[in-house]
Amino acid sequence: MSEEAIPPAAPPRHQCCTCGGTGIDSYGDTCPHCEGYGYC
Ligand SMILES: [Zn+2]
């Protein structure tokens, strides 16, 4: 029997390792790693 829990449509995301989830890099520009999303 299937016991695998099917997650909702939203995929797992993690705070961006470059901007820390702010979406902005240390220069105040859009983070090039997550493109401003804050997650990667
Ligand atoms: Zn990142």
Ligand SMILES: [Zn+2]
């Ligand atoms: Zn980022």
